[in-house]
Amino acid sequence: MPHRTELDPHKFRRRGVLFVLSSPSGAGKSTIARKLLAADPYLEMSVSYTTRPMRPGEVDGKDYHFVDLERFREMVSNHEFLEWAHVFNERYGTPKQQVSDILASGRDVLFDIDWQGAQQLFQLAGGDVVRVFILPPSLKILHERLIKRATDATEIIDARMARATSEVSHWDGYDYVLVNDDIQSTYESVHTILKAERLKRSRQTGLIGFIRGLNK
Numbered sequence: 001m002p003h004r005t006e007l008d009p010h011k012f013r014r015r016g017v018l019f020v021l022s023s024p025s026g027a028g029k030s031t032i033a034r035k036l037l038a039a040d041p042y043l044e045m046s047v048s049y050t051t052r053p054m055r056p057g058e059v060d061g062k063d064y065h066f067v068d069l070e071r072f073r074e075m076v077s078n079h080e081f082l083e084w085a086h087v088f089n090e091r092y093g094t095p096k097q098q099v100s101d102i103l104a105s106g107r108d109v110l111f112d113i114d115w116q117g118a119q120q121l122f123q124l125a126g127g128d129v130v131r132v133f134i135l136p137p138s139l140k141i142l143h144e145r146l147i148k149r150a151t152d153a154t155e156i157i158d159a160r161m162a163r164a165t166s167e168v169s170h171w172d173g174y175d176y177v178l179v180n181d182d183i184q185s186t187y188e189s190v191h192t193i194l195k196a197e198r199l200k201r202s203r204q205t206g207l208i209g210f211i212r213g214l215n216k
């Protein structure tokens, strides 16, 4: 099924969008991703593989595919990842097959990956990639959100905070940078970005046929 341009009465064929959301852990990207997926039927999440242990409430195959180091290494040597990286002493990777299946079904792909993943995806598929970075209003608020989320032990929260400053330093590798103060308005901005990117001329490969028809 070809991609269609949402909100476009002519519904031209278009290239799929690889939509990347990154942020320091706790800034709100999973919350924004959940809202986007619930609201947008043309968007599907890329489910990564990870070697990190499952958190309470997580579901294998939905939040991540949880695998051991041996399996992860095997997937790397079989070239099964579009990109992969070390994060918090664990490994995380984006499977190639799922991304091509989503694109082939006519939908766009949402990635919750870090700056290393965003960089690698951009090197692979530049023009199709849209990179959005979410910042917390302050490091104090970031810390409070991690505590309130109550999914990590204190030492893990400390490690995430220690990493936050270095993650923020990669803000300039993104196309859009938003401060997540109010969740609803941040989500709406992110959705607006996605909708506008779908309408870019360079993505609308079906436009040329329409223009030719107009000039007949």
Ligand code: ADP
Pocket: 023, 024, 025, 026, 027, 028, 029, 030, 031, 032, 145, 146, 148, 149, 180, 181, 182, 183, 184
């Ligand atoms: P991330 O995926 O970036 O690690 P989460 O989406 O899990 O972050 O958000 C961390 C915590 O902060 C969650 O408990 C979430 O409900 C809360 N949160 C997210 N955005 C906001 C916001 N704008 N205001 C207040 N709390 C928020």
Ligand code: 5GP
Pocket: 022, 023, 024, 025, 048, 049, 052, 083, 084, 085, 087, 092, 093, 094, 112, 113, 114, 115, 116, 117, 118
């Ligand atoms: P968490 O352990 O909190 O789920 O994720 C830790 C970090 O790893 C987050 O910044 C998340 O975006 C990143 N991440 C998750 N999956 C991938 C992936 O497949 N590739 C890369 N490069 N980063 C990932």
